Each structure stands twice: as structure tokens, then as C-alpha cells.
Amino acid sequence: MDRPAYAFAVDTAPDDEKPWYYDIKRYLETQEYPEGASKKDRKTLRRLAMVFYLNKDGVLYKRNFDWVLLRCVDDKEASQLMKEVHEGSFGTHASGNAMVKKLLRAGYYWMTMEAQCFNFVRKCHKCQIYADKVHVPPNPFEWAPVHISGN
Template identity: 45%
Template sequence: MYVATAEEGFQEGGPWKLNFDGASNAIGNGIGAVLVSPSGDHYPFTSKLDFDCTNNMDEYEACIMGIRAAIEQKIKVLEVYGDSALVIYQLKGEWETRDPKLVRYRNLVLKLIEEFDSVTFCYLPRDENQMADALATLASMFKVNKPEDMKPIQINIHEAPAHCYNLDDEEEKDDHPWYHDILGYVKSREYPDHATKNDKRTLRRLAIDYVLDREILYKKGKDQVLLKCVDVVEAKKFLEEVHKGDQIVSYQRIEKRLGLSIGSQREKDDSNFASSELNFEDYSKGNLTK
């Protein structure tokens, strides 16, 4: 079982890093290793050990798995990091290896590292070895039937809550945005069907702060700043732009699309928008009574 492999892109100059770790519990044993390229790309591997072994044995198994992966990809300069002081200092030759089982593991590692131009072993505290530890723990925590084919696991990063992008076909059209009733009143002084006297009074009060320009509704902010009213589809596009990369560049792109000049006024406008957003939420729920 493995988390991910790379078919290309391993041939980079500079030293690579290898983090390894082993895990043991009542269910079984697992090992994890992560190769990190000079540019910071991560290539994780994990395996479940289907045989009895000690904690120190699974640490050696994890180290060997990572080293073999590095050899397979023709990496020549490697820095090896592990949170097992015993394994690291035995491989560095600073601690004596007395356990016969570990002697054979150590000898295998020393033979494997002959494939490299340079290899260093460094001790790393457990809290700085989190990915390798998580991979080893994952592999150790469940049972796998041998005939089963385990597919790769992809690790993605979600930068926004799922509901922000949960738009069905009907929402993609958004024929009835949150400002629909305000737009109708500002444009033609129309009230929603079944609106009560109190609803109409509240709508008139809300509409005072809005202006219509070429079929686009804006909310008047302080200092004559106009805030464009957007539906859920356009709001989704803005969120995607913000999360694409550099936040400052994204803000500038959004400001340009909205026709705003926020600059030093951003803090004030954010405050104004937050307060007006509360009104939008109340109104969208039909809660017009104050």
C-alpha cells in the first residue's frame, strides 16, 4: 500500500531529504517515509508490515523503504531524518548495535547507502516528523486482506468550507439572488407578493442605501464608496480568485472588477460591508421586523 508515487520530476539538483517513522499497536505494524525534493515537493510512501516485529525493527524497515525509493529514483545526495534516537545513532556509528536482529538491519542500510554520493543521518524530534508518523500510524491501524488491491491515496488541501462551492444547477443560475426584492423596489417601486405593511416599510428603509446603475445594484458605503451587489455565482468566482494565489493580487483583481478604489479604505469598507451583510442575511430570511 502506498500514498503516492512520482513517475517523473525526481531528477533535481541539491540534497534530498528523507523522513521515516514506524508505528506499532494492537492491530499491527506500519511504516511511513517521505522523500522531499530540493524544491520542497513531497513524495510519501507507506506500507503495512504483515509480520511480527519490535518497535526498533519497524523503524529500520521504514528507513530502508525510504532509502530504496531514493535509490530507485537515482537520487545521489540524501539527508535522512528519523525520530528514533537508537536507529539514527546506530547508523551514525555512535551507538553500539547489540541486538542480532538489528545488526542485520544496520548492515543492510550500510550496504544500500553505497549507492549514494553522500548520505547523512540526523535525529529529528517526533513533533517535527509528523507526516512520516501519520503515514506509519495509518498503515498500522487497519487490517488489509492480501488479495485486495489498495489504490493510492491523494492528499488535497481545501482552502474554503465545502458549502462555499456546493452549487447545484439551480444555484448556478441564481435567478433569485438575496437582493432581488431590493432591486425590484429600487428599479420600479415594486413590492414582493404577500408583503405585509411592515415588510414594505422595512424594504423602503433598506432601499435608501442602494442605487441602480445600468441594471447593476450597488450599496452606498461611507465616503461615497459603492459596493456592488453580487449573486451566489459571482461570489463563488470571487472566492476562487482569492484562493488561487497571492492574496494581495487577488484583492486588486476583485477591486478592479467591482469598480472600487478600496486601498487605505479597506478596513473601513470591510467593517461597513460586515454590518450591511447582517442586514442582507436578515432580509433574505424574511426577518424584516425590528
């Protein structure tokens, strides 16, 4: 029950097991485009591939703004990394922003990392409990319900 929903989506992916960077990597390796790619798709892929770097061992990196190379990870590794950086070694539940920063500093990258980190926090059961407590008014007697007129 603790497993985030996207992990299910990844595990039960019906058709292909290709990582998100499959087309980019293949293009850098072979200069080939995906089958049926339109002219626009090809242009997008070419432009996208410019910020990636494939080393001679076949490891794909993304060039960050400061030219630091970030290793591209697939969905499975991304899920593990998110769990690690979110819960941390002290059980501190990092925010989505903090998670992204930690991952970048550690040298990891995947296309949807920002959205997935925020999603991870939203789906974290412990974070939900904590968030609920934060929103409880400190003194219930000071809390006045908003009167909704109409009905």
C-alpha cells in the same frame, strides 16, 4: 471535495434562482414590493433600498459608509471572488477579515459577505491543515494532559 458547502446549496437551490438583491433591485426599478409582503416587510425593504443605487444600465450598487459605490454581486460571482481573494495570486490564504477588506476595496458587495468569507476560510482544506499544525504543541514532552476528574 474542495468545493465549499454553500456552493452546493446555491447550485441545488430547488425553487428560485433569484439573487439576494432581487427584491431591492425590483423595488428601485418599479417601486413594487414582493407579493405578500407585510407592512413591516415593506418598511424594511424601503429602508434597505435607501442604501442601494441602481444605475441606468440596471447595475445595482451599495453605498458604503464613505459613499463609495460597491457593485452588488450574485451568489455565483461571490463564490468566484471569494476563491480569488482567499488564495490570491501568491497562494497566500487570506483570513476572513482580510478577504472582506480586499473585496470592499475592489468594489464588490453582497449581503452576507462577512459570514461567507469566514465560512470559506473554515471550509478551506489547506487552511484546516495549517491550523492543525499551529495547534500542535512545539514540544510534546512539555504538554501535560488535563486531568478530568469524575469518571
